[in-house]
Amino acid sequence: xxxxxxxxxxxxxxxxxxxxxxxxxxxxxxxxxxxxxxxxxxxxxxxxxxxxxxxxxxxxxxxxxxxxxxxxxxxxxxxxxxxxxxxxxxxxxxxxxxxxxxxxxxxxxxxxxxxxxxxxxxxxxxxxxxxxxxxxxxxxxxxxxxxxxxxxxxxxxxxxxxxxxxxxxxxxxxxxxxxxxxxxxxxxxxxxxxxxxxxxxxxxxxxxxxxxxxxxx
Numbered sequence: 001x002x003x004x005x006x007x008x009x010x011x012x013x014x015x016x017x018x019x020x021x022x023x024x025x026x027x028x029x030x031x032x033x034x035x036x037x038x039x040x041x042x043x044x045x046x047x048x049x050x051x052x053x054x055x056x057x058x059x060x061x062x063x064x065x066x067x068x069x070x071x072x073x074x075x076x077x078x079x080x081x082x083x084x085x086x087x088x089x090x091x092x093x094x095x096x097x098x099x100x101x102x103x104x105x106x107x108x109x110x111x112x113x114x115x116x117x118x119x120x121x122x123x124x125x126x127x128x129x130x131x132x133x134x135x136x137x138x139x140x141x142x143x144x145x146x147x148x149x150x151x152x153x154x155x156x157x158x159x160x161x162x163x164x165x166x167x168x169x170x171x172x173x174x175x176x177x178x179x180x181x182x183x184x185x186x187x188x189x190x191x192x193x194x195x196x197x198x199x200x201x202x203x204x205x206x207x208x209x210x211x212x213x214x215x216x217x
Contacts, residue, residue: 007075007078008078008081011078011081011084012080012081012115014084015081015084015115015117015122016115016117018117018121018122018125019115019116019117019121021125022111022116022117022121022124022125022180022181022182023182023183024111024180024184024185024186025183025184025185026130026183026184026185026188027128027130027182027183027184028102028130028183030102032058032102032103032192032195033057033058033102034055034056034057034058034064034099034100034101034102034103035055035056035057035058035061035101035102035103035104035105035192035196035205036053036054036055036056036094036097036101036103036104036105036205036209037053037054037056037104037105037106037107037196037203037204037205037206037207037208037209037210038051038052038053038054038090038093038094038104038105038106038107038123038206038209039051039052039090039106039107039206039209039210039212039213040052040086040089040090040213041213041214042073043070046073046077047072047073048070048071048072048073049070049071049072049073049085049086049088049089050068050069050070050089050213051068051069051070051071051086051088051089051090051091051092051093051094051213052066052067052068052090052093052209052210052212052213053066053067053090053093053094053096053097053209054066054205054208054209054212055097055098055099055101055205056196056204056205056208058195058196059195061196061198061204061205063208064099065097065098065099066097066208066212067093067094067096067097068093068212068213069089069092069093069096070089071088071089071092073085074088080113080114080115082108082119083108083117083118083119083121083122083123084122086108086119087119087122087123087126090106090119090123091123091126091127094123094127094129100129101129102130103129103130103131103132103184103192104120104123104124104127104129104130104131104132104181105131105132105134105192105193105196105203105205105206106118106119106120106123106131106132106133106134106181106206107119107134107135107136107202107206107209107210108120108133108134108135109133109135109139109164109177109179110124110131110132110133110164110179110180110181110182110189111133111163111164111179111180111181112133112135112138112139112140112141112156112158112163112164112177112179113139113140113163113179114139114140114158116163118133118135118139118179118181119133119181120132120133120179120180120181120182121133121180121181121182123181123182124181124182124183125182128183129182129183130181130182130183130184131181131182131183132178132179132180132181132184132189132192132193133164133177133178133179133180133181134176134177134178134193134202134203134206135176135177135178135179136176136177136202137177138156138166138177139177140158140163141156141157141158141163141164142156142157142158143155143156143157143166145166145175146166146167146168146175147168148168148171148172149168149171150168150169150170150171150194151167151168151194152167152168153165153166153167153168153175153190154166154175156177156179162186163179164177164178164179164180164186165177165178165179165186165189165190166178167190167193167194169193169194169197169200169201169202169203170197170199170200170201173201174201176193176201176202178190178193
């Protein structure tokens with residue numbers, strides 16, 4: 001599917017409008033116990049959007065529940081606007097969980113986005129939940145490489161604004177790009193990401209959601 005220019009302009013305007021609703025203040029002072037990871041895949045040559053959500057409990061990261069939802073893909077791929085394509089299935093999978101998570105970790109960006117509205121921001125604004133974006137690669141911004149030890153970090157800066165943290169989640173492995181999605185601050189986002197990343201590069205909830213989205217089961 002190819003995006004009509006008018007559609008892209010319309011979605012960009014909507015993105016900018018919704019971005020004004022993002023908050024970087026903590027919406028809930030209670031300790032984080034229930035964390036969910038979400039991801040999306042596009043099987044059947046992109047005609048289907050498969051959203052996956054996995055719920056885990058801190059600190060042991062024991063899987064508690066999971067859900068997969070498949071719906072027809074309604075929008076084409078448009079760079080910088082992927083959240084509009086992914087969100088319906090991802091949110092449906094999240095809604096299908098038996099328990100509402102305290103925080104949702106998204107496989108993608110939050111504020112570390114050219115218009116400060118990645119999938120984590122979109123999901124947070126749509127649901128009112130606290131969300132974090134954990135990207136495997138940089139979408140925008142500049143940074144100096146953090147140290148090699150687990151927990152080392154560096155600021156991700158775009159147009160003189162700090163938009164995230166480049167985090168070494170595992171020693172001597174490529175860093176991840178953590179940014180606020182909605183409802184918490186960057187320090188909290190980094191701390192929760194590390195708490196969910198005891199062994200591998202990516203947080204366990206996101207790894208589980210990625211596997212679930214890929215398999216569909």
